[in-house]
Structures are given as structure tokens and as C-alpha cells.
Amino acid sequence: MSLFxxxxxxxxxxxxxxxxxxxxxxxxxxxxMLILGYILIAIFFFD
Incomplete structure (x- = not known):
């Protein structure tokens, strides 16, 4: 409990x-989240 x-x-x-x-x-x-969003957009649009 002390850790909590x-x-x-x-x-x-x-x-x-x-x-x-x-x-x-x-x-x-x-x-x-911003970096993850850029990666997802890059995957979807430049596939």
C-alpha cells in the first residue's frame, strides 16, 4: 500500500x-501521440 x-x-x-x-x-x-499520428498517416497515405 505504501508504494501505491x-x-x-x-x-x-x-x-x-x-x-x-x-x-x-x-x-x-x-x-x-503526435509522433504515432504522423507514423499512421505516413503508412496510410504513402502505402
């Missing part, structure tokens, strides 16, 4: 570090 609590604390919006972690996670996932 640490995970929650890591992404706690009330703390500065938690907000930074949430922002970084959103940024990385957004970038990943």
Missing part, C-alpha cells in the same frame, strides 16, 4: 512536484 501511496503523492496536484510530474506526463504522452 507514493504513486498518488507523486502526481498530487496540491504539491509543486506533483503538478510538474502531471505536466511532464501529459507532455510526453502528447508528444508520443
Amino acid at each position: 501511496d507514493k504513486l498518488i503523492a507523486m502526481f498530487d496536484p496540491n504539491t509543486k512536484r506533483g503538478r510538474a510530474n502531471i505536466f511532464r506526463l501529459a507532455w510526453i504522452s502528447g508528444l508520443f
